[in-house]
Amino acid sequence: MLTITDRKGKLAGHLPGGVAEDYVALSATSFWDAEEGVQFTVIKNAGGEVTGLRLRNDDGWDHTAPRIGPLIHSLTPKPDPDPVLTRKVEGVLKAMAQGRKALEEAQGVAPGRKKNYPSANTNFVGLRSLSFIAAQDVSDRNIERHDAKVSRILYYRLLFDKTKRYVLVYLTADGLVTDTDVVDD
Numbered sequence: 001m002l003t004i005t006d007r008k009g010k011l012a013g014h015l016p017g018g019v020a021e022d023y024v025a026l027s028a029t030s031f032w033d034a035e036e037g038v039q040f041t042v043i044k045n046a047g048g049e050v051t052g053l054r055l056r057n058d059d060g061w062d063h064t065a066p067r068i069g070p071l072i073h074s075l076t077p078k079p080d081p082d083p084v085l086t087r088k089v090e091g092v093l094k095a096m097a098q099g100r101k102a103l104e105e106a107q108g109v110a111p112g113r114k115k116n117y118p119s120a121n122t123n124f125v126g127l128r129s130l131s132f133i134a135a136q137d138v139s140d141r142n143i144e145r146h147d148a149k150v151s152r153i154l155y156y157r158l159l160f161d162k163t164k165r166y167v168l169v170y171l172t173a174d175g176l177v178t179d180t181d182v183v184d185d
Contacts, residue, residue, distance in 0.1 A: 003071065005054075013040070051141055064128055064181070066141040071164045072133065072183060080132035088152065089169055090130045090176045097124035110178035111145030123165075123182040131157040134164070145179035147173045158182070 003014045011031050013098035014021040020036070023031035029042040036056035045051050052066045080086055088108045099120035103109060135156040143150040151173040157166045170179040 004060045005071075013038075045087050066138075066143045068143065068168065068181075069138070069155075072155060075097045075155060077131075077133045078135075078147075081135070085154075085175065086094070086130055086132055086156070088175075089156070089177060090127070093121075093124045093127055093130070093169075093180070094159075096121040096180070097127060108175065108177055110146060110148045110172055110176040112148050113176075113178050121180075123167075123180075126160050127158055128161065129159045130167075131159060133157060139173065143170070145170045148176070148178040150178060 005012050005014070005020075007020065007022070011023040011025075013033065014020040020174040021033045021036055023033050023108060026032050026039070029044070030039060031041075032039045038054050039055075041054045041147055042050055043054060043064070048172065050067050052064055054062070054064045056062045092106055092108050095102040095109070096117075100118040103114055103118055135155070136153045137151070138153055139149075139151045141150075147170065152168045152171045154169040154171065156167050158167050158171065166183050168179075168181040168183065169177055172178050
């Protein structure tokens, strides 16, 4: 997951576990990192909303990535519109923490997610509860996770005994969890 942020008047692109790279503006929508030889161009829909990035490098690699969504800190927490769904998602995350058997038995998990990642997900071990932050309809962005089209992304704060983290939960149109991304922001 590439995170783009403003850093002292320059854009910084940051991949998890990597060093933030500075990008220089080539135009209002294109940016260049000379050190890495990477250019990205912001893609917008007819309404001007950012929907993705086109990434290219000097070696001819060219990839278009859909925009997942905003950084968590930029979201205004909303009341949970569907507490029943939140409890279902919490059950899925707790099953993911337990691994194969619990995940196979869990309701609400997309088949591709069960097949591709049956082992325990340590990000959810010790999860006490979830706190809803926001939801976003992304059905028009062609985001796919584990052989399933993503329709909505739910944003939650994960509550553990001593720490707080955040999770993006990717749902199919029929409400199945097809993937998650745990983030610090």
